[in-house]
Structure formats: C-alpha cells, structure tokens
Amino acid sequence: EDQVTQSPEALRLQEGESSSLNCSYTVSGLRGLFWYRQDPGKGPEFLFTLYSAGEEKEKERLKATLTKKESFLHITAPKPEDSATYLCAVQAPETSGSRLTFGEGTQLTVNP
Amino acid sequence: NAGVTQTPKFQVLKTGQSMTLQCAQDMNHEYMSWYRQDPGMGLRLIHYSVGAGITDQGEVPNGYNVSRSTTEDFPLRLLSAAPSQTSVYFCASSYSWGRREKLFFGSGTQLSVL
Numbered sequence: 477e478d479q480v481t482q483s484p485e486a487l488r489l490q491e492g493e494s495s496s497l498n499c500s501y502t503v504s505g506l507r508g509l510f511w512y513r514q515d516p517g518k519g520p521e522f523l524f525t526l527y528s529a530g531e532e533k534e535k536e537r538l539k540a541t542l543t544k545k546e547s548f549l550h551i552t553a554p555k556p557e558d559s560a561t562y563l564c565a566v567q568a569p570e571t572s573g574s575r576l577t578f579g580e581g582t583q584l585t586v587n588p
Numbered sequence: 589n590a591g592v593t594q595t596p597k598f599q600v601l602k603t604g605q606s607m608t609l610q611c612a613q614d615m616n617h618e619y620m621s622w623y624r625q626d627p628g629m630g631l632r633l634i635h636y637s638v639g640a641g642i643t644d645q646g647e648v649p650n651g652y653n654v655s656r657s658t659t660e661d662f663p664l665r666l667l668s669a670a671p672s673q674t675s676v677y678f679c680a681s682s683y684s685w686g687r688r689e690k691l692f693f694g695s696g697t698q699l700s701v702l
Contacts, residue, residue, distance in 0.1 A: 519592075519694050522690060575646065
C-alpha cells in the first residue's frame with residue numbers, strides 16, 4: 477500500500493526565514509511525486525512533479541528535490557503570501573488517470 | 589479556459605437524501621477523478637475514470653456512484669446521504685504524455701449531511 481507522510485504538520489516562519497518541508501513516501505516504484513499548494517476554501521494548485529531521484533525543480537522562492545525515499549520543498553526567504561497548506565502526493569507505476577496518494581499536508585504560516 | 593468546474597460550491601443535506609455533485613472540464617482531458625478531503629486524513633480517492641464509459645473504484649467508494657458518458661463530465665452521486673459523507677469534495681482531471689501526468693483540481697464542494 478502506498479503511503480505518504482508529511483512533516484511538520486504545521487510550520488510558522490518569519491518573513492525571510494528559510495526552511496524546508498518534508499515528504500516521506502513508500503511506493504512500489506515511483507511514477508511521479510507531486511507538490512501542490514492549497515489555500516483555504518480552494519482546490520489544490522499544481523506546483524511541481526518530480527520523476528526520478530536527484531531531480532530538482534524551482535519556481536520563484538520554492539525548490540523541490542527528490543531522493544528514493546523522500547522529497548523536500550525548500551522555501552527561500554518566504555513572504556506572507558506563501559502562507560498555505562502544501563500537499564505532497566505520489567503516483568505508482570501501474571496507476572494512471574488522476575490516481576494519486578496524498579499526504580496530510582503541512583500548514584505553513586509566514587508572519588510579516 | 590475555465591479548467592475544472594464544480595457545482596454546487598456548498599450543499600446541506602438531510603440523512604437519506606440523494607444528490608449529484610457536478611464536475612465538468614473543458615481541457616479535453618482523458619482522465620478524471622473524485623477525491624474527498626477530511627481533517628487529518630488528507631485527500632482520498634473515491635472513484636476515477638480513464639475515459640468516457642470507463643470508471644473504477646478508488647480507496648473510499650462506498651456510498652458513491654459515478655458515470656462518464658462524455659469526456660467533459662464526471663458527476664458524483666450520493667444515493668442516500670449519511671453524516672459520514674460530510675466532507676469537502678474535489679474533482680480533478682489530468683492528461684498524460686509518456687509516463688508524465690499533470691492533475692488539475694476544481695475549487696471543491698463543501699457538503700454537510702445532518
């Protein structure tokens with residue numbers, strides 16, 4: 477059974493204070509690891525997909541990295557508008573068609 | 589380009605009532621799915637479809653029915669609502685190229701069953 481564990485559950489940062497979110501996963505092979513951002517009352521918004529260990533992707537202040545057991549979402553010099561819940565999900569090789577296994581998310585708050 | 593559209597945004601039902609949550613996408617995506625999101629449990633897959641006329645069960649399918657008569661629409665039916673179905677429901681659509689896939693989510697339907 478595929479499993480995704482995210483830590484910490486909640487994180488409070490001061491504006492400009494860099495940090496990382498962790499996503500540990502167990503899956504029989506990995507078709508893709510996804511990061512989403514979710515604002516209150518809205519649907520998840522796609523950020524990144526990583527496909528193989530060693531891969532990295534960046535978008536503004538966010539950088540996602542992937543190893544064989546976990547992924548990190550690094551947030552550099554965050555701003556209050558980065559406050560959101562960040563979701564990690566995995567897709568196994570035999571699955572396709574919108575079938576992901578999600579973690580519970582990390583709720584990030586960035587104070588000005 | 590509207591993306592994935594869900595209606596209604598909010599709904600209150602009494603136990604035993606039935607209703608249909610609507611989902612439509614205008615991106616010509618072959619894959620669509622329904623998830624529910626509950627506090628402390630993350631998003632869980634209810635049903636999914638890999639194309640018109642083809643549906644299958646996800647992790648938590650009990651109490652829900654789906655059908656996919658067109659590429660664009662993927663409604664979720666609650667035949668006899670129960671309080672345990674109180675949740676936020678998200679519809680998603682995706683396309684794949686090779687082994688790569690990208691999912692897009694709707695804005696959600698918040699359902700309360702009394």
